[in-house]
Amino acid sequence: MKSVKVNQNNLNDYSDIWVIGELNDGKIHPVTVELIGKGKELINNLTGKKLNVIIIGYGVQNSAEKLLHYGVDKVLYVEHNLLKSFNTDYYVKAITDLIEDRKPEIVMMGSTYTMKDIGPRIAARLGTGLISDCTELEIDSSDGKLIQTKVSFGGNLLSSAICPNNRPQMVTVKPGVMNKAERSEEASGKIELVIPKLSENDTRLNLILKEVLEKKQVNLDKAKIVVSGGRGLKEAAGFDLIRELAEVLNGEVGASRVPIEAGWIDSSHQVGQTGVTVKPDLYIACGISGAIQHQAGMYQSKYIVAINKDPNAPIFKICDYGIVGDLYEVIPQLIESIKEKRMF
Template sequence: MNKAKVNQEINLADYNDVWVIAEQNEGKIHPVTIELTGEGRRLADTLGKRLAVIVSGADVEDEARKLLHYGADTVFYISHPLLKDFSTEGYALSISELILEKKPEIVLIGATSIGRDIAPRIAGKVGTGLTADCTKLEVDETDHKLLQTRPAFGGNLMATIVCPRNRPQMSTVRPGVMEKAAFIPNPDGRLEIFIPNLKEEDIRTVLMKKVKSDRKKVNLIDAKVIVSGGRGLKSPEGFTLIRALAEKVNGEVGSSRAAVDAGWIEHLHQVGQTGTTVRPDLYIACGISGAIQHLAGMSESKYIVAINKDPNAPIFKVCDFGIVGDLNEVIPAMIESIDKNGSLEI
């Protein structure tokens, strides 16, 4: 099997540039790639380095080339027939091979199901550490190390981690945390094709068939409107009201951690440090007190509306519009207003 060699002693000065590992599915780039490209560009400019985006696959050169329009100096397209369908071994081996050859200083990967799958394997193959589920990245002013911040102890505190002796400095970053890179009509970057040393025996799993779930997909990251429920709903039946309001405003249903922990709704609806970080145009928090873990996941929303019976709830300190009242009365009134006026007029 093709195995990358790990150097036990490295010269930190040999490592340069910031890399973003792109994620593509059936030839379409995942939105987190654009977010990380924007963050990667910021870090590269701070360090005076170049930015590269790495795309793995087969017959996706045109999609890879599009990433030049988001500020990458170079797009490395790892092209191989064995990479047509995602496999943990194939992607981890080929990306590790390119990292060992080019020696990037920083590598960013989206904290998606695929990113969380391959990131620790890549880190192991190239002999470095990995900070998972980062929510903030900064550069130390003194020695230019990457300061990687992530929730710890169930989201009760934030830990900042550095990788002082190994390279690259690797992080997975949660989708929705970073701002997307702006589109550049006439980019100056270039595309480079890399053919990995990959063999059939390196791939231990084979994709036989794809079966798509008929369950409605929850897309909190791209939602323009989110209606979230918390402990104040009192029971899982309370989400009937949340879903009714979300349907009226063409929004997605979100929740606090308390509601998920109580078993009232699935984790994929959870907003916060231990859930999904969101930036909708409108966030309606219903029966959510405003714990710091939840606020960290939605405070960048353009407008925040809070509904809570407790006038001293922390959520009222961050909201743009606050309604002190019983959500079982307020939400039906909001729905009635929409039905009657086509808009919210309470």
């Protein structure tokens, strides 16, 4: 496959902030709206730049129109019948060509499976840098460069980077970290159809079969209440208790990384640096010590309750309410008292 490098000589040729939006079965992925929220904040510190969203697929005009309600300047919708289903090669080529043509200064993508697949390939073709899994982005007021911050060294450091000599400045951002842009009843901005130059020779992939795994949808990032279990559960069956508590509270089930690695629960439940970032009203950590990598994904919760038999567990330093005790004694009592209260 041909590798392309843009002329990086004149940084002044590059302008505007782009969000590469993501659609799942026609639905706008929440991280797209979060990135628009961040983009609006960044644009306030950049004079004369515009905030554009790019979406890609086939028959996506309707989604483009919906995105105009979030106050962006323009939505470019890239359509081609070869883009009907996700194909790394086609998506990479279509977006790379568009970036080369329009020259955005900043390109933001969600840290999702799709964007993590295509983002680094696009950056490599453009000969620019990409910082993945950013948790904070800001504009340096002295020179207008994007300061890209992420958790590093196993969660022990926050490191910030800039991309001084190449454009665009590319980042992926973890879902659930940035605040969503507010939807307005009025749509502003414009939509523009882009038809990419694609042919079947542009891919090395041949889609033989598409199989959707039967999996219960885990909506951790949107949940108001999350009940998480850790190593303290001791076995997979311990999650029955966590599920029961989550159910009476109408919440979702989360987990630390230990139960995921032990195969007690699916990885889609993992909260933390390498899992999902959650910001619920209530987060209940059961048998979780509170390692920094776990905290990275839940410290923004409004109220944190910890149940742990070790009074010195680090989780007690960040929780609002702590219960020192055996979770197998505490949780059944909690469930009972919640059920009793519901009866009145």
